[in-house]
Amino acid sequence: MPNLKELKNRISSVKSTRKITSAMKMVAASKLRRAQELAESSRVYADSLSFILSSLAGNTKNSADLPEILTGRENSKISLLIINSSDRGLCGGFNSNLFRNAKKWISDQQGQGKSVKIMTVGKKASSFYKKTDLDIVASFEDLNSNDRQLQVSEEIKNKIMELFENNEIDEVSILFNKFVSAISQEPTYQSLIPLSNEETSEDESEANNAIFEFEPDKNELLEYLVPRNFLTQIYRSVLESSASEHAARMTSMDNATRNAGDMIDRLTLTYNRTRQAFITKELIEIISGAEAV
């Protein structure tokens, strides 16, 4: 028969766990709202920039005129994958989903005869990939404020430009959890080099039709635009990933709170039964003692 005192301790410990998880849920919910707002307000800049870029690239008839960093190298041998994880845990399958997905992508690339390098964002990814034998070119951690997110994006941009110039990488993709809704996030790849053309066809045709004058000339503009565009894309993926992280944490903490509640109910039931059984036992002892006299 379970000990009454033990049960009581157990119940109070589960209760305090529930308090913690429900507090974490609230915090994640408010952070999620903020992260979503940021992601949305940064979209205007990103959209305008990609519009300008596609109208510039669309205006250039011969794609050979475009710089290598836009179109990619022909015989690409080394791909770089930037993995956007979180700094902290307790967010359900957020990171493990991402790593599982990355593993598949890496073996795909290796199957095509390319070698893969990794850049990690967030503590979880850097500690995970440290244990593998993959080549980690850089790790970024502590993305705890918006300024820091922008700063890290800038550093990543500089790093990939430098690696590309030195022929150390030929392709760059970025992997992040795309924010679909508060209950669903989806690991997504985006190609930075070569530049992916995933704008809606409507947008693109508009961009190609408008006749813009360019100042200074196209090449100089591209020189300015290409790094800007990297920065924006990276920044956007960082923001999406942070919104997804908070959403994932919110749902998993919600589940944890509910589970803790169920557990408390079960334990309380056992506690009451045990207590009653104990009383009954004592009564029986007294009565049978009295009868014996």
Next chain:
Amino acid sequence: MINLKVVSPQKVIFEKEVEMAVLPGAEGDFAAMPNHSPFISSLRPGQMAIMSSNKVDESFFVSGGLVMLKEKVCEVLVDQIEPLSDVNSSNYQQSKTYQELEGNETALGTFEQVVNNPPYK
């Protein structure tokens, strides 16, 4: 009136109808007015001035960026922007823009110049 929309990587700074906006284009200042021909340019560090009837209403320092001009819309994608009403020659070094630009001597020099003696007043 032309719709002037100023956007930074983080957010939309403001969006409003203006009569004319003067911008520091890479190859010289230009004025954005309605029915300008479609035009894309990069920006050099300098003063952005919103004007009506030949007077400057509002004035900003921009550290660089891009501008896309269409018939009735002028979209300015800025790197850093600082309203000049908030800064003067004594406190501009404390502004966020100044700190962000650290190491970029040309931009800082222009910032100082624009604060002390803006080309459009």
